[in-house]
Amino acid sequence: MEKTFLMVKPDGVQRHLIGRLVQRFEDRGFELIGAKMFRMTKEQAEYHYAEHKEKPFFGELVDFIISGPVFGMVWQGENVVALSRVMMGKTNPLEATPGTIRGDFAVDKGSNVIHGSDSAQSAEREIANFFRPDELMLQEPPALRVVQ
Ligand code: DAT
Ligand code: MG
Numbered sequence: 001m002e003k004t005f006l007m008v009k010p011d012g013v014q015r016h017l018i019g020r021l022v023q024r025f026e027d028r029g030f031e032l033i034g035a036k037m038f039r040m041t042k043e044q045a046e047y048h049y050a051e052h053k054e055k056p057f058f059g060e061l062v063d064f065i066i067s068g069p070v071f072g073m074v075w076q077g078e079n080v081v082a083l084s085r086v087m088m089g090k091t092n093p094l095e096a097t098p099g100t101i102r103g104d105f106a107v108d109k110g111s112n113v114i115h116g117s118d119s120a121q122s123a124e125r126e127i128a129n130f131f132r133p134d135e136l137m138l139q140e141p142p143a144l145r146v147v148q
Contacts, residue, residue, distance in 0.1 A: 003074055004034070004081045004117045005126040010068035013037070013110040018071050021101060021114060024087060025075055034074035034127075034136040040066050047129055057110065064110055072130050081123055083118045 006025070008018050008098075026032065040048070045062045052058050075084065089100025093109060096102035106112040117123035 001076050002078065002080050002120060002123075003076050003127065004084050004120075004123045005115075005130070006073045006075055006084060006117075007115040008071040008073075009065065009111070009113055009115060010070060011108075012105070012113040013069050015105075015113075017105060017113060022073070024101065025073075025084065028083065028087065030075045030077035030079075030080050032073060033076050033138065034131050035072065036135070037069050037071050038132075039062055039069050039132075042066055044129055048126060060110060074127055074131060074136055081117055081120055085118065088114050088116050112121070 008021055012018065012021065022032070022035075025072035042062065045065045046053070049058065049061055049065070050063060055061075065085070077083075087101060089096035089104075091102075091112065093107050093112070094101065096106065096112075098104060101114050102112050117126050
């Protein structure tokens, strides 16, 4: 089953959006299989955003993501990578449609509430940066036993 890494960024945590954001993904029908609040190390942040290391905003991006606690999550479901990106909305605030998370909660290019992996391959690498395998509920829940 496909997995993705979603993260409420420091601005979203500070604005008390965790509950509402989790609700959206539960409502859509995805399964939460791991979650934790933590403060990212600089090394984790630089690895997480390595694809942007040559960009002029890289320093600012890393400083922002380590500026406060984040809420990292692993979600599972059919097409969860692509569908969660649709639910997040575009990176450019002018293209983030109302009804999407960024379209409803963000106006800034950098402080945009949520991160989501952009491919199954990125998801794998991002999940491994933040979660140990034993922190993920990878097994199917046991079937309920009827007590006679
Ligand atoms: P996304 O978060 O939608 O995957 P991205 O991977 O292109 O977007 O960029 C990562 C983050 O970097 C993005 O969420 C916000 C920040 N960012 C992107 N472009 C930026 C820009 N032109 N100026 C400042 N921050 C930017
Ligand atoms: Mg990205």
